[in-house]
Amino acid sequence: MNETSPPMKIGETQAPRILQVRTKILKANDTLARTLRQKFASDNVFVTNWVSSPGSGKTTWLERTLKELPAKFPTENLRVAAIVGDLETDRDAQRLRRSGAPVRQIMTHGLCHLEADMIEREWDSFSPKNVDFLFIENVGNLVCPTSWDLGESLRIGLFSVTEGEDKPLKYPGLFNTCDAVLLTKIDLAQACEFQRDAAIANLYAVRPGIKIFEVSGKTGHGLEAWLDWLLAQRENWQASIASTISAASTSPREAT
Numbered sequence: 319m320n321e322t323s324p325p326m327k328i329g330e331t332q333a334p335r336i337l338q339v340r341t342k343i344l345k346a347n348d349t350l351a352r353t354l355r356q357k358f359a360s361d362n363v364f365v366t367n368w369v370s371s372p373g374s375g376k377t378t379w380l381e382r383t384l385k386e387l388p389a390k391f392p393t394e395n396l397r398v399a400a401i402v403g404d405l406e407t408d409r410d411a412q413r414l415r416r417s418g419a420p421v422r423q424i425m426t427h428g429l430c431h432l433e434a435d436m437i438e439r440e441w442d443s444f445s446p447k448n449v450d451f452l453f454i455e456n457v458g459n460l461v462c463p464t465s466w467d468l469g470e471s472l473r474i475g476l477f478s479v480t481e482g483e484d485k486p487l488k489y490p491g492l493f494n495t496c497d498a499v500l501l502t503k504i505d506l507a508q509a510c511e512f513q514r515d516a517a518i519a520n521l522y523a524v525r526p527g528i529k530i531f532e533v534s535g536k537t538g539h540g541l542e543a544w545l546d547w548l549l550a551q552r553e554n555w556q557a558s559i560a561s562t563i564s565a566a567s568t569s570p571r572e573a574t
Contacts, residue, residue, distance in 0.1 A: 344465055350434040354441070354469025358452070359559050364552040365452045367468050369492060370476035371485075372458030375502040377402075377410045378535035379476070380455055383545070384417035387451065390545050397448055401440050402455040403432040410455065420444065430462035437468050451552065460489040471555050478503040479512040486520040493521065498529040500544070505534040 358365050370376045380400065388396040398417075402410045403424045411423035422440040424432060437454065441447075454470065456463045475496035477485045480503055486493045493499065499521055507514060514532075521528055529547070533540035 347434045348467055350438065351467035351469045354434055354438055355471075357441075358469060358471070361447050361449075362556070363447070363449050363452050364555055365454065365468075365470040366472045366474050366548075367454045367456060367463075367470035368474045368476065369456045369460070369463045369496070370458060371460050371481065374458070374476045374478045374481070375535045376455055376458070376476050377413055379500060379502060379533060380453055381414050381417050382535060382538065382541060383453065383548070384414060384419040386541060387545050387548065390542075391549060394450075394549070396450045396549075398451045398453065399444065399449045400453045400455060401432075401437060403436070403457045405429070405457065414455075420449075426457060430457055430459045431466050432456050432463070432468060433466055434468055451548070460485075460492050464492045464495055472497045472551060474498050474500060476500040476502050479507045479510050479517075483513045483517040483520060486517075486524045490524045493524045493528075496525065496528065498531065498547070499525075500540075501530060501532045503534060503536075504532045504539055505537050 355365075368376055368380065380402075384398050384400060387398055388394075399420045399422075400411075400414050401422045401424060402414060403426060404410055405426055405428055408423040408425070411421045414421045422443065424436050424440060426432070426436075432454065441452075454468055456468075473496050475493050476499065479501065486499075501514075501517065506512070518530060521530060531540050531544050531547070533544060
């Protein structure tokens, strides 16, 4: 005999089961992301998570970054790698491999974001793990990736001048979680009648003081400043980790 639920009483509401399941999954993801962040710190790997809508120029700019970052700082001997997420195909990974960097492709088969366990599996496949910068190119979406921590040190948002000045106002949840924003395809701004000041004002309205780079994957505009900032962020991150380790290893004076 099939079991049935007792009839609901007046005033009762059914428990939001779907929400409860989603909350449990997100909690598990956050727990794993914290572990991943510790693992990356132990391996001295600085991780950035790139989020944008499809067609923002994310892959083009990442390809330039993978190629030009080590070239700009030859004495640093920087080693770069990437993990890229797409619903289907490995076309973006093939493009990124032209930079000479090791690249792993994740096909989510319909899932609109990457999750921490996916990153963990791909990172575990890297051998050897002699990487200084790991760039994660998330699935093109401005909603789903917002809540999913991947263990990154920085989250980078991108939107192009072809998407309109009000993009940050339409998707405040995502842009509010970003540490920096790349305003891409800036070479097309005039042709698109893009209102630069309005776009920047909208970004500041959602995320006051956020770092903004105006860039072009076609011309290379903004590349030097972007690469300088990336290296400085990694150095600050390393200093923060060293300070934390030093503080943890310093024993308090014993009471006398």
